[in-house]
Structure formats: C-alpha cells, structure tokens
Amino acid sequence: MDQQITKKTGLLKGLVIGLALTLGLILVSIVISMIVINHLGGLEQWLNWREDNYLWLLVWRICLYLILATFWLKLKARMPPLEPGPTKSRMLRIELLVALLAVVIELVKAPVNWGALL
Numbered sequence: 069m070d071q072q073i074t075k076k077t078g079l080l081k082g083l084v085i086g087l088a089l090t091l092g093l094i095l096v097s098i099v100i101s102m103i104v105i106n107h108l109g110g111l112e113q114w115l116n117w118r119e120d121n122y123l124w125l126l127v128w129r130i131c132l133y134l135i136l137a138t139f140w141l142k143l144k145a146r147m148p149p150l151e152p153g154p155t156k157s158r159m160l161r162i163e164l165l166v167a168l169l170a171v172v173i174e175l176v177k178a179p180v181n182w183g184a185l186l
Contacts, residue, residue, distance in 0.1 A: 119179045126174070133170055 108114045118125065150156040 122177075122179050126177075129174070129177075 105111055105114045108117055150159060
C-alpha cells in the first residue's frame with residue numbers, strides 16, 4: 069500500500085514539475101517576443117527581420133530537429149523491443165506524425181505566398 073502511494077506522489081510531483089516548466093517556458097517566450105518586437109520597432113519590422121533571416125533560422129531549427137531525433141533514437145534503443153502488433157504500429161504511426169508535423173511547421177514558416185501558388 070505504501071508503494072502505491074509513493075508511486076502516485078512521484079507521478080503527481082513529476083506532472084506538476086512538467087506543467088511548471090511548460091508554463092515558465094511559455095512566459096519566457098512571450099516576454100522575449102515582446103522585447104524583440106519593441107526593440108525592432110513593431111510587428112512589421114519583426115516579420116521583415118524573420119523573412120530576411122529565414123535561412124539561418126531554418127538551419128537552427130534543422131539542428132534542433134536533428135538533436136531531438138538523435139535523443140529519441142538513443143532512448144528508443146534503450147527501451148525493450150516492442151512486440152509486433154498494435155503497439156508497434158501505433159509507435160511507428162506516432163513517429164511518422166511527428167515527422168509530418170515538423171514538415172508542416174517548416175512549410176508554414178517558409179516565406180512563400182501560398183495564395184499565389186494555389
């Protein structure tokens with residue numbers, strides 16, 4: 069009985085820490101965005117700056133994606149192998165959806181007039 073209570077408190081503590089970190093990162097990103105927008109003179113200048121530096125920002129994001137993929141593959145190698153069946157196919161589906169999400173995010177950020185192309 070004591071072990072179950074300890075597991076639940078550990079789980080709850082991890083959840084609270086994760087939520088606190090997430091909220092902290094959101095607040096920090098909002099503050100940094102406000103500072104950058106005010107420093108550059110407004111939203112229009114910030115959007116122009118982002119478009120002018122698109123390639124460098126793309127390289128930065130690709131490096132981040134590669135780091136995340138490397139850590140995921142190392143973590144996946146340490147996990148016990150999944151048995152063939154629905155669990156393995158779900159994991160593969162999730163991995164493919166995450167990769168697709170990264171591609172969609174990069175397409176949205178691309179400085180292309182999609183309305184003119186479509």
